[in-house]
Amino acid sequence: MRVFHSVRNLHSWRTKQELLEGPIGFVPTMGALHDGHLSLMQRARKQCRTVVVSVFVNPLQFGETEDLGRYPRSFRADRRLCREAGVDLLFAPPPEEFYPANFQTTVTVNRLTRRWEGEARPTHFQGVTTVVTKLFGLVRPHLVYFGQKDYQQCLVVNQLIQDLNWDMRMIRCPTVRESDGLAVSSRNRFLSAHQRVQAGLLSKALRQGSDVIRTGIRNVRTIQSRMEKIFGSDPDVHLDYLAICDSKSLEPLTQVGGTVVILGAVRLGTIRLIDNLLVRCP
Amino acid sequence: MRVFHSVRNLHSWRTKQELLEGPIGFVPTMGALHDGHLSLMQRARKQCRTVVVSVFVNPLQFGETEDLGRYPRSFRADRRLCREAGVDLLFAPPPEEFYPANFQTTVTVNRLTRRWEGEARPTHFQGVTTVVTKLFGLVRPHLVYFGQKDYQQCLVVNQLIQDLNWDMRMIRCPTVRESDGLAVSSRNRFLSAHQRVQAGLLSKALRQGSDVIRTGIRNVRTIQSRMEKIFGSDPDVHLDYLAICDSKSLEPLTQVGGTVVILGAVRLGTIRLIDNLLVRCP
Numbered sequence: 299m300r301v302f303h304s305v306r307n308l309h310s311w312r313t314k315q316e317l318l319e320g321p322i323g324f325v326p327t328m329g330a331l332h333d334g335h336l337s338l339m340q341r342a343r344k345q346c347r348t349v350v351v352s353v354f355v356n357p358l359q360f361g362e363t364e365d366l367g368r369y370p371r372s373f374r375a376d377r378r379l380c381r382e383a384g385v386d387l388l389f390a391p392p393p394e395e396f397y398p399a400n401f402q403t404t405v406t407v408n409r410l411t412r413r414w415e416g417e418a419r420p421t422h423f424q425g426v427t428t429v430v431t432k433l434f435g436l437v438r439p440h441l442v443y444f445g446q447k448d449y450q451q452c453l454v455v456n457q458l459i460q461d462l463n464w465d466m467r468m469i470r471c472p473t474v475r476e477s478d479g480l481a482v483s484s485r486n487r488f489l490s491a492h493q494r495v496q497a498g499l500l501s502k503a504l505r506q507g508s509d510v511i512r513t514g515i516r517n518v519r520t521i522q523s524r525m526e527k528i529f530g531s532d533p534d535v536h537l538d539y540l541a542i543c544d545s546k547s548l549e550p551l552t553q554v555g556g557t558v559v560i561l562g563a564v565r566l567g568t569i570r571l572i573d574n575l576l577v578r579c580p
Numbered sequence: 581m582r583v584f585h586s587v588r589n590l591h592s593w594r595t596k597q598e599l600l601e602g603p604i605g606f607v608p609t610m611g612a613l614h615d616g617h618l619s620l621m622q623r624a625r626k627q628c629r630t631v632v633v634s635v636f637v638n639p640l641q642f643g644e645t646e647d648l649g650r651y652p653r654s655f656r657a658d659r660r661l662c663r664e665a666g667v668d669l670l671f672a673p674p675p676e677e678f679y680p681a682n683f684q685t686t687v688t689v690n691r692l693t694r695r696w697e698g699e700a701r702p703t704h705f706q707g708v709t710t711v712v713t714k715l716f717g718l719v720r721p722h723l724v725y726f727g728q729k730d731y732q733q734c735l736v737v738n739q740l741i742q743d744l745n746w747d748m749r750m751i752r753c754p755t756v757r758e759s760d761g762l763a764v765s766s767r768n769r770f771l772s773a774h775q776r777v778q779a780g781l782l783s784k785a786l787r788q789g790s791d792v793i794r795t796g797i798r799n800v801r802t803i804q805s806r807m808e809k810i811f812g813s814d815p816d817v818h819l820d821y822l823a824i825c826d827s828k829s830l831e832p833l834t835q836v837g838g839t840v841v842i843l844g845a846v847r848l849g850t851i852r853l854i855d856n857l858l859v860r861c862p
Contacts, residue, residue, distance in 0.1 A: 309747045318600035402690040403709075403743035411683045427685075435717065436745050463718050465591045532752035 301380045301388045308436050320347030324439035328354040328428060330370035330484035331379045334474040338443040338473055339383040341471055350437050351380050353390040357397070359425030369483050377580045396432070405431045407461070413548055414561055415450050415572065418538055426451060427458050440466055447473040449559055449574040450548060475501065482575045493566040494512045496535050500564050503528040503540060504575040511577050516553045517529045518542045538563035545576060554579050581663045583670045590671055590718050597710035602629030608712060611635040612766035613661045616756040618723040622666040623753055631717050635672040639679070641707030652766050678714070686716035687713045689736045691741070696843055697732050697854065700820055708733060709740050709793055713770055722748055729755040729763045731856040732830060735846050757783065761854045775848040778817050782846050785810040785822060786857040789842045793859050798835045801826045820845035827858060836861050
């Protein structure tokens with residue numbers, strides 16, 4: 299496995315790749331790799347001649363009050379995991395090369411970013427779409443791998459791919475979960491024992507919503523109140539949103555039908571967790 | 581010469597190009613091709629194995645009150661000129677394929693677009709950088725050709741290339757001028773005989789500024805007033821700006837020094853013309 303820390307190395311490597319056959323698969327990450335990332339790499343390894351992983355904690359996608367400074371960093375463990383997963387190239391640029399002082403470009407996807415995570419974290423998706431534009435332009439992959447856990451991000455990046463006419467396809471991979479249903483996330487390591495129990499309630503609430511929909515109930519308010527009951531009255535759990543939306547536009551619904559997505563976000567102390575479930579209505 | 585009207589054709593063509601050696605040169609245009617564009621194509625033809633020209637009147641870079649509807653369109657003449665110039669591929673997508681109804685992405689370069697054309701035309705550069713991001717991603721050229729006449733545009737696009745880490749180089753080509761100094765432009769064809777005479781004053785004023793600087797005068801207000809005198813008191817000439825700026829940041833100067841750029845914009849009736857001169861101070 300090669301490890302590049304510089305854009306220049308990536309440029310010359312990519313030029314040589316043009317002479318080889320078969321797809322390049324790309325897994326962009328912020329490091330602190332876990333089983334969710336591993337599942338993306340394994341999928342890429344199965345489908346592609348060349349697998350590229352980036353590890354870059356992107357400052358642009360953190361708000362001013364968010365956890366950039368304490369976001370977990372574990373480069374040596376990440377590198378080992380990539381090597382074991384059969385990754386061909388690990389790209390980990392230093393922030394000061396990636397965003398020099400004179401950097402002044404922003405890439406924005408508009409409609410899809412207005413609600414949910416976009417509302418809770420106003421500059422977040424701009425940061426994601428800007429870094430992804432840079433990384434995709436550098437790596438020029440044929441297939442890109444994202445986890446469904448960040449469902450809105452998947453839709454936003456896919457819209458970016460369509461809008462900018464990139465000749466690539468997104469592979470959205472299923473959310474990897476702990477035994478109690480909690481979606482694996484780099485931020486889970488910060489949970490106290492008590493918070494870890496509370497965190498499990500989010501996926502439980504989503505499954506509750508899915509179960510209620512499957513019983514034939516269509517009214518979103520009814521479904522929502524059944525989901526909210528899962529959290530009880532724990533004052534340490536702050537529910538940001540539990541929304542039932544059109545699975546493509548992410549607009550909230552009042553009556554479910556077709557394929558919907560249930561989106562949830564909770565805050566436990568300073569830790570914010572998100573999750574979602576796609577539900578096909580019976 | 582091939583002519584493609586669809587993104588799909590361009591994708592498969594570009595994939596094949598990866599197997600060939602030598603640079604791809606790209607001249608993005610809005611059609612209505614003139615001697616300025618021709619000079620870009622000729623330069624590209626000399627330097628590149630493959631020359632790609634796009635003809636696309638980009639609606640995003642016109643303001644709501646601007647001249648999108650009457651912008652000159654002459655595809656058959658453009659195609660002939662490209663063929664004669666030895667262009668390999670002419671790409672002319674229909675607007676409805678390029679910007680489908682669900683399109684929602686914007687690419688913005690921030691600081692460099694605040695002043696001058698960015699101030700006079702608030703959404704203009706966003707339109708330019710968005711279309712250029714799409715076109716560069718499609719064509720994936722090694723060299724891109726722009727005319728110095730749109731000096732701020734050259735800086736903005738070059739910043740975009742740096743910021744997004746594209747592995748390409750901009751070739752900024754000299755402004756092509758009529759015998760009286762007027763910069764050639766697709767909009768010149770709309771000038772009445774009287775306006776055509778007035779239009780010549782803009783380049784004359786810029787040369788005047790350059791001459792004054794060469795005499796050793798450093799005070800920008802003094803230089804500006806000498807340039808403004810060229811226009812006399814013609815009520816039909818509206819001077820948008822005549823600015824003397826740092827040639828890299830485009831910030832206005834009070835004292836000239838080093839290499840400066842004189843930027844000018846005038847309105848004659850509904851026609852707006854821009855021009856500039858780079859001046860190395862003695």
